[in-house]
Amino acid sequence: MLRSVTSAHDEAVASPKENEPSPSGPGREASSDRAPSRPQRAALVALTLVVVSGLAFVVFRGAGLVPTWGQSPSDEAAAVANTPTPEAAAQLKVSDLPAFPTPAADADITRKLELHTTLPDRPRAKVIKYTVKQGDTLFDIADKYGLQPESILWGNYDLLKGSPDSLRTDQELNILPVDGTYYQWQEGDSIRGVAGFFRVAPEDILDYPGNNLAGYASVDEVTIDPGTWLIVPGGKREVVTWQAPRITRANPGTARYVGPGACSGGFDGPVGEPSFIWPTTLKTISGNGYSSVHPAIDIAGAVGNAVYASASGVVVYSGWNDWGYGYMIVLDHGNGWQTLYGHLSGINVGCGQGVAQGRVIGAVGSTGNSTGPHLHFEMQSDLYGKVNPLNFVSP
Ligand SMILES: [Zn+2]
Numbered sequence: 001m002l003r004s005v006t007s008a009h010d011e012a013v014a015s016p017k018e019n020e021p022s023p024s025g026p027g028r029e030a031s032s033d034r035a036p037s038r039p040q041r042a043a044l045v046a047l048t049l050v051v052v053s054g055l056a057f058v059v060f061r062g063a064g065l066v067p068t069w070g071q072s073p074s075d076e077a078a079a080v081a082n083t084p085t086p087e088a089a090a091q092l093k094v095s096d097l098p099a100f101p102t103p104a105a106d107a108d109i110t111r112k113l114e115l116h117t118t119l120p121d122r123p124r125a126k127v128i129k130y131t132v133k134q135g136d137t138l139f140d141i142a143d144k145y146g147l148q149p150e151s152i153l154w155g156n157y158d159l160l161k162g163s164p165d166s167l168r169t170d171q172e173l174n175i176l177p178v179d180g181t182y183y184q185w186q187e188g189d190s191i192r193g194v195a196g197f198f199r200v201a202p203e204d205i206l207d208y209p210g211n212n213l214a215g216y217a218s219v220d221e222v223t224i225d226p227g228t229w230l231i232v233p234g235g236k237r238e239v240v241t242w243q244a245p246r247i248t249r250a251n252p253g254t255a256r257y258v259g260p261g262a263c264s265g266g267f268d269g270p271v272g273e274p275s276f277i278w279p280t281t282l283k284t285i286s287g288n289g290y291s292s293v294h295p296a297i298d299i300a301g302a303v304g305n306a307v308y309a310s311a312s313g314v315v316v317y318s319g320w321n322d323w324g325y326g327y328m329i330v331l332d333h334g335n336g337w338q339t340l341y342g343h344l345s346g347i348n349v350g351c352g353q354g355v356a357q358g359r360v361i362g363a364v365g366s367t368g369n370s371t372g373p374h375l376h377f378e379m380q381s382d383l384y385g386k387v388n389p390l391n392f393v394s395p
Contacts, residue, residue, distance in 0.1 A: 124177045125210035127155070127231065132171040135372040137287035137298070138164040145175050149293060154181040154237050162237065164294050165324035165369040177210055181235030185228045191219040198235030208233050243295060244325070244340055246380055249332040252316040252351070261319020261328060263351030270354045272311035272333030276393045277357060279310045279341060279377050280364060283395030286374045295386035296340070296378040301364035303345045303373045309355045310339045310379075310393060318350050325376060326368025329361055336383060342376035343367050 130141060142149040153160050155174040160166040174182055181198050195202040202219040205211060210231045216222045224230070247255045252263040279299070286300030309331055316338070317330035325342035329349065332338050345365025349355055366373040379389045 125208070125231075127174045127176055127182065127210070127229070130173045130175050132167055132169055132173060132371070134169045135287075136167065136169075137371070138167055138294075139288050139291075141173065141175075147176065148179050149291060150236075151176050151179045151181075153293065154235070157182070157237070162293075163324065163369075164288055167371060168369065169371050176231060178208075178231070178233045180231060180233045181237055183230050183232055183235070185224045185226055185230060187226045189224070189226075191222050194230065194232065195219075198232045198237065200232055200234050204233050205230055243386070244321075244323075244328075244330070244378060244380075246382075247316045247330045247332065247338060249314045249316055249334060252332075255317055255330075258317065259320045259322035259328075261317050261321060263316055263318065265352065267314045267316070267332075267352040269314035269334070269352075270312035270356065272313050272335050272337055273357055276310040276337075276339070276379070276389075277308065278393050278395050279308050279339070280375045281305045285390075286372075290388035290390065296342075296376050297389050299375040299377055301373055301375050303363070303365050305364040305373075305375075306360045307341050307344060307362040307364060307375055309357055309359045309361050310377075311337070312357045313339075313355060315349045315351055315353045315355065315361075318347055318353075321368060324369035326370060327362070327365065328368075331355065331361075336381055338380045340376075340378040340380070342378075343370045343374060345373070 130145075132141070138149045138152050142152050149164065152173065152175070153162050153164065155176040156171075159171060159173070176182055180200075183194055183198070185194075191202045191205055195205055206213050206216060206219050206222065208231055213222060213224075244258065245255055247258075249267040249269065251266060253265070255262045256264075280301055282300045282302075282305060284300040285297055287298040288294040288296070290297055307329075311331070311333050313331035313333040315329060316332045317328060317340075319327065321328040321342065325340075327342075327344040327347055329341045329344065329347060330338055341362060343365055344362040345367060346363035347361070348363075349361045355361055364373055364375050370376075377389055378386060379392055380386050
């Protein structure tokens with residue numbers, strides 16, 4: 001079933017929050033029509049004074065008439081005064097790069113949505129298992145259990161190596177009861193050490209019911225058998241996802257370690273247009289959206305659907321990627337932008353070839369680490385780094 005992102009989002013926003021008091025509770029309606037009472041007037045006067053003096057402070061401070069001091073909440077005012085002027089910003093050389101457009105209207109983008117959220121009635125404190133089905137993505141699974149995608153990665157660190165592209169059908173995943181990390185106790189570990197590594201307080205681990213450590217009065221008394229798994233609520237790891245490097249027409253050979261599709265030499269060729277086009281036939285986001293662990297969008301497709309050059313450019317990678325993207329093409333657009341097309345079933349262009357915008361360069365597939373046919377599409381800019389393609393292309 002296809003649904004628009006906008007309507008799904010609106011539903012979520014519109015759903016009532018049971019615990020919030022009604023904004024128009026008893027007693028409020030009655031007072032709103034009357035003139036303010038004396039205490040209310042006094043409060044209004046006081047509020048006005050506070051606002052006026054606050055504004056005066058900001059103005060004088062901006063003009064250097066009020067001394068500044070360290071780390072106070074009113075440093076926000078100083079930050080306002082220090083904001084670069086438009087002249088300073090204009091020194092950035094953005095003239096020969098496409099402008100950063102406003103995000104594409106959500107209404108135009110559809111996303112496959114499964115409304116199978118399995119939120120338990122009572123909070124669970126134990127890890128449960130989930131077997132990956134064909135077509136699953138990290139993001140689907142996280143949604144299903146009300147977790148962040150990172151918590152699925154970090155609950156299965158040995159299996160997934162921190163990468164959503166490691167997900168395979170029939171893998172058995174740990175589903176943590178809360179967002180955080182999962183850690184197997186080693187000989188010589190301490191709660192303080194583990195907590196420090198995952199950037200939480202030691203008590204967060206000690207007090208978590210699922211860890212069964214309630215018998216200890218303090219973290220320093222804890223003894224745990226090596227091999228025991230601990231839930232680290234709120235724990236974080238570095239995001240260590242493999243990410244495709246920047247591959248340019250000047251020196252595409254730097255991508256040799258990526259796989260046998262690397263190109264050698266340096267190339268000349270077409271330069272990209274100021275705007276990009278949608279790179280395949282279907283217009284639906286099928287799985288992983290853009291995030292820090294997945295700097296790309298996955299677009300729905302069937303094996304063999306056309307893949308188009310999103311802008312004119314030169315082929316700087318064409319072939320197998322050893323890191324999970326299967327058959328992959330990278331185009332360098334010569335204007336500071338590169339685009340990447342992964343999991344292809346076929347490739348129609350070779351190293352150094354110039355391609356025009358809209359030309360068929362390959363076919364959608366499911367090669368590499370993929371649970372079903374889709375196009376993995378990345379955009380990278382010298383100025384912005386990896387960007388969410390939905391900010392630059394519309395379906
Ligand atoms: Zn992807």
